[in-house]
Structures are given as structure tokens and as C-alpha cells.
Amino acid sequence: xxxxxxxxxxxxxxxxxxxxxxxxxxxxxxxxxxxxxxxxxxxxxxxxxxxxxxxxxxxxxxxxxxxxxxxxxxxxxxxxxxxxxxxxxxxxxxxxxxxxxxxxxxxxxxxxxxxxxxxxxxxxxxxxxxxxxxxxxxxxxxxxxxxxxxxxxxxxxxxxxxxxxxxxxxxxxxxxxxxxxxxxxxxxxxxxxxxxxxxxxxxxxxxxxxxxxxxxxxxxxxxxxxxxxxxxxxxxxxxxxxxxxxxxxxxxxxxxxxxxxxxxxxxxxxxxxxxxxxxxxxxxxxxxxxxxxxxxxxxxxxxxxxxxxxxxxxxxxxxxxxxxxxxxxxxxxxxxxxxxxxxxxxxxxxxxxxxxxxxxxxxxxxxxxxxxxxxxxxxxxxxxxxxxxxxxx
Ligand SMILES: Cc1cc2nc3c(=O)[nH]c(=O)nc-3n(C[C@H](O)[C@H](O)[C@H](O)COP(=O)(O)OP(=O)(O)OC[C@H]3O[C@@H](n4cnc5c(N)ncnc54)[C@H](O)[C@@H]3O)c2cc1C
Numbered sequence: 461x462x463x464x465x466x467x468x469x470x471x472x473x474x475x476x477x478x479x480x481x482x483x484x485x486x487x488x489x490x491x492x493x494x495x496x497x498x499x500x501x502x503x504x505x506x507x508x509x510x511x512x513x514x515x516x517x518x519x520x521x522x523x524x525x526x527x528x529x530x531x532x533x534x535x536x537x538x539x540x541x542x543x544x545x546x547x548x549x550x551x552x553x554x555x556x557x558x559x560x561x562x563x564x565x566x567x568x569x570x571x572x573x574x575x576x577x578x579x580x581x582x583x584x585x586x587x588x589x590x591x592x593x594x595x596x597x598x599x600x601x602x603x604x605x606x607x608x609x610x611x612x613x614x615x616x617x618x619x620x621x622x623x624x625x626x627x628x629x630x631x632x633x634x635x636x637x638x639x640x641x642x643x644x645x646x647x648x649x650x651x652x653x654x655x656x657x658x659x660x661x662x663x664x665x666x667x668x669x670x671x672x673x674x675x676x677x678x679x680x681x682x683x684x685x686x687x688x689x690x691x692x693x694x695x696x697x698x699x700x701x702x703x704x705x706x707x708x709x710x711x712x713x714x715x716x717x718x719x720x721x722x723x724x725x726x727x728x729x730x731x732x733x734x735x736x737x738x739x740x741x742x743x744x745x746x747x748x749x750x751x752x753x754x755x756x757x758x759x760x761x762x763x764x765x766x767x768x769x770x771x772x773x774x775x776x777x778x779x780x781x782x783x784x785x786x787x788x789x790x791x792x793x794x795x796x797x798x799x800x801x802x803x804x805x806x807x808x809x810x811x812x813x814x815x816x817x818x819x820x821x822x823x824x825x826x827x828x829x830x831x832x833x834x835x836x837x838x839x840x841x842x843x844x845x846x847x848x849x850x851x852x853x
Contacts, residue, residue: 462633463658464495464635464638464655464657464658464660465495465633465660466658466659466660466661467660467661467662468493468494468495468633468660468661468662469491469493469494469662469663469664470483470486470491470493470494470495470662470663470664470665470666470823471494471495471496471497471651471653471660471662471664471665471666472494472495472496472497472665472666472668473497473640473653473665473666473667473668473669473676474496474497474498474506474667474668474669474670474672475496475497475498475500475503475504475505475634475636476498476503476504476506476507476508476668476670476808477504477508477616477619477620477623477808477809477812478668478670478801478802478804478808478812478815478816478819479496479498479666479668480496480503480504480620480623480624480627481623481812481813481815481816482666482668482801482815482816482819482820482823483496483623483627483632484543484623484626484627484630484816485816485817485819485820486820486823486824487626487627487630487632488630489820489824491823491824492630492631492632494632494633495632495633495634495635495660495662496627496632496633496634496635497635497638497639497640497653497655498634498635498636498637498638499637499638499639499640500636500637501636501637502636503620503623503624503634503636504616504617504619504620506670506671506672506772506773507670507671507772507773507774507775507808508616508619508620508670508808508809509616509617509620509772510616510691510693510740510770510771510772510773511616511772511808511809512613512693512708512719512726512728513613513614513615513616513809514554514611514612514613514708514719514809514810515528515531515532515535515549515611515612515613515614515809515810516528516532516554516608516611516708516810517529517532517574517579517581517582517608517610517611518554518556518570518574518579518582518606518608518611518851519570519574519849519851520569520570520573520849520850520851521573521781521847521848521849522573522576522577523781523833523835523836523847524781524807524811524847524849525573525574525577525579526577526814526831527782527811527814527815527831527833528579528810528811528814529577529578529579530813530814530817530830530831531810531811531812531813531814531815532610532611532810534813534814535547535549535614535813536549536551536610538813539614539619539622539813543622543623543626544618544619544621544622544623544625544626546618546621546622547614547615547618547619547622548614548615548618549612549614550612550613550614550705551609551610551611551612552612552613552705552706552707552708552719552720553593553607553608553609553610553611553612553706553707553708554607554608554611554612554707554708554709554710555585555590555593555594555605555606555607555707555708555709555710556605556606556607556710556712556851557590557602557603557604557605557709557710557711557712558602558603558604558605558712558713559601559602559603559711559713560603560713561603563603563712563713564603564604566712566850567584567604567605567606567712568584570606570850570851571583571584571606579608581608581609581610582606582607582608583606583607583608584604584605584606584607585604585605585606585607586604587599587602587603587604587605589607590602590605590607593607593703593706593707594703594706594709594758595703596701596702596758596759596760597709597757597758598756598757598758598759607707609707611707611708612708613708613719614809616809619809619812635655635657638655638656638657639655639656640653640654640655640676641654641655641656641679642654642679642680643665643680643794643798645680645793645794645795645798646795647795648789648795648796648797649663649664649795649796649797650663650795650797651663651664651665651795651797651798653665663797664797664798664799664823665797665798665799666799666800666801666819666823667787667798667799667800667801667802668800668801668802669802670773670775670802670804670808671686671687671688671689671738671773671774671775671776672688672738673686673775673783673800673802673803674686674687674688677787677800680793680794680798681793681794682787682793682794684783684800684802684803684838685777685778685803685841686775686776686777686783686802686803687736687775687776688736688737688738688773688774688775688776689734689735689736689737689773689774689776690734690737690738690739690740690743690771690772690773690774691728691730691771691772691773691774691806692728692731692742692743692746692769692770692771693726693727693728693742693769693770693771693772694726694727694728694742694747694750694766694768694769695721695722695724695725695726695766695767695768695769696724696725696726696727696761696764696765696766696767697724697764697765697766697767698722698723698724699723699724699725699760699761699764700723701760702720702724702725703720704720704723705720706719706720707719709757710853711753711757714729714753715729715730715853716728716729716750716753716754716757717729717853718754724764724767725761725764727750727754728750728853729746729749729750729753729853730852730853731743731746731749736776738773739771740770740771740772740773741771742769742770742771743771744769747766774805774806775802775803775804775805775808776803776805776806777803777805778841778846779846779847779848779849780805780806780848780849780850780852781803781805781836781846781847781848781849782801782802782803782804782805782807782808782811782815782836783800783801783802783803783836783837783838784800784801784815784818784819784833784836784837785799785800785822785833785834785836785837785838786798786799786800786822786837787799787800787838788838788839799819799822799823800838801815801816801819805849805852806852806853807852814831815833817830817831818830818831818833835847
């Protein structure tokens, strides 16, 4: 392994999709004096490689729809030609359906917001139209759904591999198995990043530590409200009758959701009673709470075999929206030049292109110009200007 350099213009802490994508944006603009430090053995080994790969514009707040629109366009048109020719954006859609008047009203509200924000493809569909998409779905108590054929899914492995290969071609230094212990602020735009492999002087730092961000920033004396929550994801055996090109489908009354994967399905449901932790063992006991939902939604799933499962951390914030921007400097604390991108609350893979674009502009220009992400500042929690996102599953 090569030796850690003694200095770099930009140090990125965290080799997940946010750190890698932001480095790529900087490198395409000519800034390659970048070091990425990842504590685990592999890039993307935090949440990124555990992701279900869903990409949607169906959010309930305008800023989150904005991040989605930019990112979806990037995945659809740019990722394959610019980063990885093997990458595919599988445009199979996202379907949210309701089985109560209250939830249908919530779908009315989100549909109106999305239309207002220019998500033209999303539309209300009836139970019988849902049956046309998924012939085996039990519509006996379904009142309606929102469907966008332009949403879809991606493979997180293709994203990490593509960014990794491209960054190495640009000459960006990447170190795995290298935990950052802390940051010393010397003066504005003058820091020492402390690691077990040695120290690096840096002008600017990007903290892209995902669900570790709360504890990492506490070491630097800064409160960042991000906590890790385990999410387990389960895979069924082959289901020859299940439509291979069907949408990511959400029963918004129970939160149970599923999509086609490797000839069967992949499915999840948040356990609302589980507290924060970095436990990454899949929760097999939680299955007994999901399987009855799945069988109600699609009775033919009764015979499905469950052949695999994994778990990873969601980086949850109090309003379920991310934190993007500069860490405010203070006379007794950190100096100017530390930026943060974190707290995606389960939506980071889909929001990575937009977030990386914004963070690269902060790092290179000290302000953003492509997207206005000022609403996502860390200070919003003190000011009480929350971006309360309801479409979190
Ligand atoms: C089961 C599951 C399903 C999901 N499904 C979806 C989905 O369908 N669509 C979607 O958009 N998102 C989904 N997500 C969320 C998505 O995976 C994350 O939002 C995204 O990967 C966050 O990227 P990140 O780079 O911020 O964090 P991470 O990928 O967690 O990367 C942060 C990295 O920082 C490293 N790190 C932390 N502290 C240090 C330190 N001190 N020194 C060095 N390195 C450090 C970690 O090891 C980690 O690799 C899912 C997540 C899970 C767990």
C-alpha cells in the first residue's frame, strides 16, 4: 500500500457514495489533490453497498424533490457514459398504494406537491390499474396509488466500482482500512487530520461519514444530529410468476415494500421500536412482522422461500432530511473549511449525484451555484427550520 501523503488540498473522511461522488465531481473540475480515507476494508462498506438501490422523485418536500430530479437525470443520462458503461438505470417505476382514506389523502398531498415541483410523470392510479401492473396484488382493500414510471433502481456495486475506477484514473488517493481519529483546527483552511496511518495537513475537509457522523463530529466538538439505525433487507428465492420488470411497490399503511431482485423479490419494513445502534446483523426475528403483511398484499407469496438477508445503517436525522453544507466556525471550536454531507435517512444513494454536485461547489467555490441547498444547513435545527420528510420507509 502506498504511504499516506503529508498534505492534500482536500481530505474526504468516508469512502461511501457521498465521499466518492463528491471527489469525482471535484476531479472532473480539475481538482485532484484529494485524499479519501475509509475506515473499513472496502469502499462503500458502510450503508452504500447495503442499499436496495431505489431511485425516486416521489418525496413530500420540495427540497427533496429537487435533489431527486437532478440525481435521477444524472443516473438516467450521465452515469453510464461518464463513469461506468456497465451501469443501468432500471426504469421500472415506483408505486405507493393506500388502504385507508387517511393514507390516500397523504398520497393526494404528495402528488400535488410533486406535480408543482415538475415531476410530470407521477400520476394517481386506480386499484384495477394497479392490478394491471401487478396481477397478483390483493386489491380487495386498496383505495388507490401513486405511480411514476420514471422512478426505478440501480446497482450500488456499479456505482462504487465506477467511481473507484474513475477516481484512480484521475490520480485521487484512496486509503481503506484507515480510520480518522479526529481533526485539529489550526486556523481557517488549515487543519490536521489524524489517522492511525499518520497525519495529513489539509486546506479543506469533507465529512462524509454517513451514520457515524454524530459520533465523529462529537470528537471535533460539534453537535450533528445523526444517529445510526439498523435496517434489514430480505431476499426471496426464485418466483417465476413474479413480473421481472415491476416497480418498487410500497404499502404505505404498513410500510412494507418490495421489488423484483434476482428472479425473486427483495423486501423491507422499518422496525419502529428498534433504537439506534451499529448492529449490522440482519434481524431474522423481525421477519415474523413482515411476512403476514406480504401475504396480505400478495397471497401467492405464502410459498416464497427466504434465502438471504443483510442489514446496514440508516443515518437518521430528526426531520429525515440530509445535512449539507459548511460546519459553522466558532472562536473556541472548529475553523472555517470543514464541510459535511450526511443524514440521508435512507435516501443517500438516490440523492448522491445532486448532493455531490453541491458539495464539490462548496469545496471548490465556497458557495453553490447549480442547486440551492441552503435549506439543508446544519443550523436549521437551531433555527427550527426543519424539512420534515414523510416518505421515509
Ligand atoms: C438496508 C438499506 C437499504 C437502503 N436502500 C436505499 C435505497 O433504496 N435508495 C437509496 O437512495 N438509499 C438507500 N439506502 C441508504 C443509502 O445506502 C445511504 O443513504 C447512502 O449509502 C449514504 O451514503 P454515505 O456515503 O453518506 O454513507 P456510507 O455509505 O455509510 O459511507 C460512510 C463511510 O464513512 C466511513 N467512516 C465513518 N467514520 C469514519 C472515520 N472516522 N474514518 C474513516 N472512515 C469513516 C464508513 O465506514 C462508511 O464507509 C439504504 C440503506 C440501507 C442500510
